[in-house]
Amino acid sequence: MNVTIGNPAAAPRPLGPYSQVARVELADGGALLYLSGQIGDGEGIAAQTHGVFATLTALLDAHGATLADIINIRTFLTDMDDLPGYAAVRRTYLTGTPPTSTTVAVPRLFRPEALIEVEVVAALPPLADRN
Structure with a gap:
């Protein structure tokens, strides 16, 4: 298994000392992406x-x-009353079959002004199957 961890130059810089993406190459040529x-x-x-x-x-x-x-x-929300607003915006971005999902309320996030934090896992098909 080959794992690459880092911060893509084309994306916004992380707000702290962490990596934003871990890419796990799969044997069939596909990959899993774990985003902070x-x-x-x-x-x-x-x-x-x-x-x-x-x-x-x-x-x-x-x-x-x-x-x-x-x-x-x-998804981590500091106020579960924000769930409808978050869900409405999310639906504009995730328009196909919805991914598996967990949403929890937390007392606070690492930035005091942050109301929401979202992490995702994405799966890339093998190169031969990509359009």
């Missing part, structure tokens, strides 16, 4: 959710993946 939790800037859950998905898109794009390749999404 991402937060967004702005006021309110909608703005922050748009920011999260913009960063996720950039990280996935750097590895030849799209939001459609997401197979698992984990």
Whole structure:
């Protein structure tokens, strides 16, 4: 198994001393991408959710993946009352079959202004199967 961990140059820089993507190459030529939790800037859950998905898109794009390749999404909200706003924005980005999903309420995130953090796992098919 070959694992590459790092921060794609084309994506926003991480906010701390961590890697944003771990890529696991599979024997069939496919790959799994594990993305660290991402937060967004702005006021309110909608703005922050748009920011999260913009960063996720950039990280996935750097590895030849799209939001459609997401197979698992984990969402951390500081206020579960923000769930409807988050869900409405999420639906504009994840338009196909929804990935497996976990959403939990947490008392706070590593940035005091952060209302949401999202981490995902994406699966890339073997090279021969990619369009």
